Amino acid sequence: MYFVIFTTPIILVPALFVLGYAELGQLGWLVLMGFLGTLGQRTMSRGFASADASIMLPVDFSRLIFAALFGFLLFAEIPSVYTAIGALLIFSATRL
Secondary structure (H helix, E strand, C coil), X not given: CHHHXXXXXXXXXXXXXXXXXXCHHHHHXXXXXXXXXXXXXXXXXXXXXXXXXXXXXXXXXXXXXXXXXXXXXXXXXXXXXXXXXXXXHHHHHCCC
């Protein structure tokens, strides 16, 4: 809740210059994105409440791998060398 409260006013200013109305076909996707984002936040919060952070953070950092994979498969984006360096730093800093 705090994330939304604090980031909405900050994001609103630049969004006013590029924001447009969603078409009817896009509304379903927006609702799905909102639902899945809320579900993801909820499951991560429950996970951090149930387990030690040293166990949860490597799982959380796996988002980087999936984001790069989905970007490549869905949008033909080639991960940059900075993505590889960042991934190496993140995963080398975690304890398994």
